[in-house]
Every structure is written in C-alpha cells, then in structure tokens.
Amino acid sequence: MRILAVDTSTNVASAAILEDQTIIGEYNCNRGKTHSQRLMPMVQHLMETTGLTVNDIDAFSASIGPGSFTGLRIGVTTIKAMAFAAEKPVISVHTLDALAYNLPFAENLICPMIDARNNQVFTAIYRFIGDKLERLTDYMGIPVTELADILRKMEGDTVFLGDACNMHRDYFVSELGNRVKIAPPGTALAKASSVAILAGKAYSEGKLESCYDMVPFYLRKSQAERERENQKVKSDD
Incomplete structure (x- = not known):
C-alpha cells in the first residue's frame, strides 16, 4: 500500500508518501502561502x-x-487531479485530526488550533486512548475566549499546537495557568506524514472515495462570501 498525501491548510506546504507502515519521504516548507507555486514541484x-x-x-x-x-x-x-489521472481513489482527512495525530500517545488533552483571524480559531479537543485518537468535541470555529471556557471545564493539562498556538499562548496561560503545555516546534505544525498515516488507517478499513466526492471542509463561509451576503442584506433593506 502506498499513499501520497498533501497538507496545504495553513502556511505550511507539506507532501509525504506512506508505504505500508513507513513514511518513505516527506517535504515541508513553512515560508508563506505560495502553495500554488511550491506544491507540485514538491510532489514531483x-x-x-x-x-x-x-x-x-x-x-x-x-x-x-x-x-x-x-x-x-x-x-x-x-x-x-492526480487521482483522476491515475484512476485511483482518494481519502479525505480532517486537518485538525491530522494535527492532533502529531502527538501520538500523549497523556494530556490535545488542542490543535488554526488561525481563523479576529481572535478566533478553528479547533477541536482530543485525547489518546491507547493508540486510538478520540475527538471529544465537534470541529469548531470559535473565539479564543470561548475555547478557554470549554477547557476550563475539562480535567487535566492541555497540549496546544497549530499555527495559532504562539499567537494566543499568553492568553491561554493567563486563563489556564500551568495547565497549558505547548507542543515542541517539530510537532506543532501541519505535516503531510500525519495525513498519510490517518489515510493509511482509512485505506485498511476500506474507507475510500472517488475523486469526484472529495471537497474542502471550510467549517464556515469565507470572508468574501460573508461580505457579499452583508451587501445583499443592505441592498434588500
């Protein structure tokens, strides 16, 4: 079994290949959102x-x-496009799941955070039960104040990771004190290897899709869509 996986959900462009249970190659580049220029050369x-x-x-x-x-x-x-050309299936992996999987066997709560601007984050809360990653909440797009309230009600320390981690570190420390743990740099950002490993698990369970069925999971409307809707409401008024 060989799976080619990519992650372009954040500033990091990442590509990896899983062969059976081994990551045989991975490239990561965290130099801004130039994915349209870097991803295909990276894959090639x-x-x-x-x-x-x-x-x-x-x-x-x-x-x-x-x-x-x-x-x-x-x-x-x-x-x-690659799956269509090769006539092979695809496997969708949620970004937050893959981020959380950067910390296998962690004993604490795991809280990946992706910057959603305006002091908001895309997030979910996880815990490992043995070698199984369990998601404890829905996928959320919420203010950091609301996330702090949720974590305050949960027991145990929390490991934070993701591109919003450093942005909001001081706030969470002020709210949660020594319950806050920060993932080290090597595990803190999105990696295609984690996407590939989760895809490998799905492959072994027969959870395959047609390339026509894979769609982005946005969680909320884009800024442009929200602005268009606001303009329409104003024009209707």
Missing part, C-alpha cells in the same frame, strides 16, 4: 526521490480543512 521531487510514479500510488489523500480557503482548494484540487 518527492516522487523522483523515492523512485515512484503516480501509477505506483494506491490512493491519494489531502487534508481537507478547516484552514486557509485558498490553500485547501489548491491541495484538494491537486490530489483530485
């Missing part, structure tokens, strides 16, 4: 380095969100 270099072609891949996977609207479209469209 990864394939060349591992000596594989698209026909050697059994399934293609993408982190589908929530996250950057433009980034998600680039990653999902790329994977759908």
Whole structure:
C-alpha cells in the first residue's frame, strides 16, 4: 500500500508518501502561502526521490480543512487531479485530526488550533486512548475566549499546537495557568506524514472515495462570501 498525501491548510506546504507502515519521504516548507507555486514541484521531487510514479500510488489523500480557503482548494484540487489521472481513489482527512495525530500517545488533552483571524480559531479537543485518537468535541470555529471556557471545564493539562498556538499562548496561560503545555516546534505544525498515516488507517478499513466526492471542509463561509451576503442584506433593506 502506498499513499501520497498533501497538507496545504495553513502556511505550511507539506507532501509525504506512506508505504505500508513507513513514511518513505516527506517535504515541508513553512515560508508563506505560495502553495500554488511550491506544491507540485514538491510532489514531483518527492516522487523522483523515492523512485515512484503516480501509477505506483494506491490512493491519494489531502487534508481537507478547516484552514486557509485558498490553500485547501489548491491541495484538494491537486490530489483530485492526480487521482483522476491515475484512476485511483482518494481519502479525505480532517486537518485538525491530522494535527492532533502529531502527538501520538500523549497523556494530556490535545488542542490543535488554526488561525481563523479576529481572535478566533478553528479547533477541536482530543485525547489518546491507547493508540486510538478520540475527538471529544465537534470541529469548531470559535473565539479564543470561548475555547478557554470549554477547557476550563475539562480535567487535566492541555497540549496546544497549530499555527495559532504562539499567537494566543499568553492568553491561554493567563486563563489556564500551568495547565497549558505547548507542543515542541517539530510537532506543532501541519505535516503531510500525519495525513498519510490517518489515510493509511482509512485505506485498511476500506474507507475510500472517488475523486469526484472529495471537497474542502471550510467549517464556515469565507470572508468574501460573508461580505457579499452583508451587501445583499443592505441592498434588500
């Protein structure tokens, strides 16, 4: 089993290949949202380095969100196109699930956070039960104040990770004190290897999709859509 996975949900562009239970190659670049320029060369270099072609891949996977609207479209469209060309299935992986899986066997609560602007984050809360990742809440797009209220009512320390972690570290420390733990840099950001591993689990369970069925998971409408709706309401008034 070989799975090619990408993650373009945040500033990080990432691509990885899983072969059976081993990540045989991964590239990560955290230099801004230039995914349209960097993703395909990254994937091509990864394939060349591992000596594989698209026909050697059994399934293609993408982190589908929530996250950057433009980034998600680039990653999902790329994977759908490759799967279509190779006539292979796709596997959708939620971004927050993949982020949480960066911390396998963690004993604390895990809280991945993706910046949603205006002091809001895309988030969910997780815990590992043995080697199984369990999501304890819905996927949420909420103010950090609301997230702090939710965590205050839950028992135990919380490990924070994701691109919004450093932005809001001081706030959560002020609200939750020494219950706040920060993931180290090597595990704090989105990685396609985690997407690939979760996709591998789905593959073994037969949870495959047609490339036509994969869509981004935005969680909420884009800023442009909200502005258009507001303008329509004003014009109707």
